[in-house]
Amino acid sequence: MATFGGDEVSALVLDVGSCWTRAGYAGEDTPKAVFPTSYGYIAEAETAAPNIDEDTIMKNVDSDAPKVQDWDALEKIWDHALDKRLQVDPTEHPLFVTEAAWNTREIREKLTEIAFEKYRVLAFYVAKNPVLSAFATGRPTAVVLDCGHSTTSCVPVVDGYVLKKGIYKQPVAGDFLSEQIMQQFQKLNINVEPHYLIAKKTVVEADQPAVVVYRDRPNTTESYHKYMQMRVIHEFKESVCQVFESTYNELVIAARPMKTFEFPDGFNTSFGVQRFDVPEILFNPPKFIMQPDRPSFDTKSMLGVHQMIYNSVSACDIDVRPLLLNNIILTGGTTLLPGFADRVNYELSMMLHGMKIKLHAPGNTIERKCSSWLGGSILASLGTFHQLWISRKEYEDQGAMIVEKKCE
C-alpha cells in the first residue's frame, strides 16, 4: 500500500459542475454518484421537491459562475450528494471539494464555512478543477482546456499551481451549443417535443410530418419544458453533431454522409452540413454564432478554443511554453464531440509552427467527463496529501480565511 504512496482515509470527493455533480469516495476510479446539478421546487413552498416532476420549477446551480448565485441551492446539492446518494455522515469524513480556477476568495471562504459549520466535516480541502484534471492524467504541468456545459476555460497549470494570468474563459460551451441547435431547429421549422408530452407515436417516412398523440399536461412549468427539451437536444448533439477535422469547408463537408435523427414525436430527418455547423462555433465563433437572445452576449469577442489555448500559453513565461504545449489536456463533455481533438491539434499546429504539440484526451468517456473528480479522488487518497487538509482546529483558530492560505 505504502509503495504506491496511497493512504486512504475515506475522504469524500464532491465535484459540483455546472451540469453534473459527481460525488464519491477518494481512491475510487469513478464517482459513486453522478446526478444533474439541477433541482426542482414547487412554486408556492419554494422548497425542493422530492421528485422532479412537471409541476416543479427547474433550477440550475451554476457553480462555474463568478458568483454562486444560490447558496441554498448549492447546499441542497451537497445535501443530496451526501445524504441521499452516498448516505454518509459528513462528520466522520474529510471532505474534498473542487472549484473553478477563477473562484473568488469570498466563495471559497463561504464554502469552507458551510463545510465546517453546517456539515461539521472532519477536515476540508478545496482544489481547483484544472489542477485536478492535470493530476488525473498524471501531470503536474499542463494547459487544461475544459469545455463543459456552461463554460469553456483554458487554464495553464505549472507544478500544480494555476497560473492566474493565463486563465481564459468564455460562456461558449455545451449549453450554448444546445441553444444554438434549438435556434437552428426553429429556422428549419422543426418542433422539438420532449418525451414527456408524447403519448403515442407512429413510424413515419423521413421528412414526413409526425403522426403523434400528445399527452395533456396543463400544469407544466416553462422551465421544466425547457429542461426536457434540452435533454432531446443533448441527445441530438451527442449522436449527430460532429466537428470537422480541418478548416471548415462546406464542399468537403457536403460529401460526408448524412446522419438521421428521430425526434421523440417520430419525425425523422437527415442532417448533413448542419450537423457540422453548430460545433464549428467552438472554433470560429464570430462567423457561426446565430445571435442568441442572451443579454450582453458579445459574439465578436468570443474566441475559438484553439485561440484560447494559444492565448493561455502565450500568457505564460517563455520557458514553460514548450512544456505546456506538450501537455494540452482536453476535458469536459463537449470535447467528446467526434473530431474535436483532431481539430484542436490541426488548428494549433497551424498557429504554432515548429513547436511540438501534444494533446492528451482520455479515451475513456468517464475520465473525460469526470476528470476533475478523478484528480480529486487521486489527490485525496495520497498519503502525502493528508497534511494539507484544513482541520477543524485550524478553522476554529483562524476562521474561514485559512482556505486562502492552505488551498492554493
Place this chain on the structure above:
Amino acid sequence: MTSNDVRDILELHSKPLNSTDNPTPSKKANKSEKEKKPDGIPRELFQLIGGPPPIAFVKPAFKAKPNLRKKAVHWEWQSFTNQGRGEDDQLTLHHWVKCTPTSESEDSGYWFAEYNKKIDILKYDDEEYEKYLTDKDWTKEETDYLFKLCDKYELRFIVIHDRYEYKERSMEDLKDRYYSVCKKLLQVRPPEGSDKGALIAMNTYDKAKEEKRKKHMCALYLRSPEEIKEEEALLEEYERIEQNEKKFAKERENLLKLLSFQELAQPKRKKSLLSGPTTPTMEVGNSNFHTSTEVPKKNRRTSASSVGSAVIEAEVHNAPITARKEKFPQGVVVRSSKIPLPKQTMILKVQKTLQEFGLGIDMINYICGPRPSIPTETVCARWVDLQKAIQTLLDVKKAVEKADHELKAKKALLQKIKQNGLGSASKSANSGDAGGKQSDVTASVSGDGGGGDESSVVPTKRERITLTTTPRDAKRARK
C-alpha cells in the same frame, strides 16, 4: 538374480527402481521418438532443428485454489496523527492498517510525514537589510513580500511571478532581486561550510543575459511559417555546402598526397598538409597556396623542369639522410628486406620505370620487387625515396589523364551551352557564367601568379576548378 532381471522377465519396463538404474532404455526411447522425421524436411535440416518445437513452455495449470484454511489477514481501522502537520494541530484521521505482529513499532510516526520537505529560504533581519541590502528600486516591504512568496511557492518563479501583486515587475526583476539578496547575504555572513563559494556561484544571476535569452526564445516562438521554411532551407543548404566542402577537402587531400613527394625530404611539414600545401609542385599548380616563404627558392625553380629530375635534385639538396632515425629489429636482417614494397598493383609499373632509368635490372625479383644492388643504408634510403617518387609520378600521370578527360568533357559542355544558349537572357547569363569559368581555368593554367581571393578556406567553385586543373598544369610544366 536381481530385481531388474525379474522385471525383464515380467516385461515391466515402465517402472525402473530409480533413474540411474535404467537410463539407457528411456534415452533410446526418446531418441527413437525424436528420429521420426516428418516427410518433406531434409534429414540435415531436421537434425539441425531437432524436431518440432514445443508448443508451449508453460504447463497449463488452473488458478490456484484460495487457501481457505489460512486465517485472513487482520486489518484494523486505526487513527493516526500526521507529524507533517503543525505541532499543535490535532487532526486525527483514520485508515486501515494491516496488523502483523512484527509491525508493532508503529509509533515511529506517520509514514508519509518524512516527505514533508521544505526548501530553506535565506532570512535577513532589519539591521542586515539596512546595512547591505538596500536598493533604490526596491523597498523593504516589497523585498519582504518577495521573500514571503519565494518561501510559499518554494522558488517556483513562474508561479511567484503569476501571484506577484505588489507592483508590476518582470520575472527577471524578481529573480535578480532574490538572487542578489542571497548572494549579498552569503558574502557578508561568516562562513559556515566550505562550499560557500559554490553557494555564491549558485546564487549568481545575470539579468541582462537572461533577458536577452528570453528575447531570443520569444523570437523563436513567434517564427512565421515562412521564416521556418527559410530556416530549414538554409539549414539544408548549409549541410549541402558542408558536405561539398568535405568532399572537396578529401579530393584536395588526395591531390596533395599525390603531389607531396617533397614531404619525404621535409617530414615535419606533413601535418600541415590540409592547412596549406608546402610542396613546390603545388606552388606551380595552384599559385593561391601561399607558403612560398617556407619553400626554398631553388625547389620552385627545379619543379619547372621534369618531375623526375626534380625529385632527385631535391633529394640531393635537401634530404638530411643522416638525420634519419632507424629502428633496428632484433637479430640479423638483410637491409634490403626493410625496403617497403610498392603497392601490389604498381610493382610491375615501378619496375618498368626503374628499368627505364637503368636501375635494379639485375635484381628483379617478382616476389619482393626490385632491390638495389648494394644496399647500404644511404642507398636503401635513396632507393625508398626513388620508389616513392616513381609511384607519385605514376599517380600524377593518372590524375593528369583524368583531369584532361574532364576538361575535354567540360569544354564540350561549354561548347554546347554556347551553341544553345545565346538566345534567351537567362541562358546567356548561364553561358556568361560558364565563360567566366572557362576564363578562370585558362587563367589558372597559364598564370602562376597570385590569385588573391581564392585563398579562403571554404572552397568556391572557382577554386575547385583551378584545383582540378593542377595536374594538367604540372604536366605542362613537365613538358
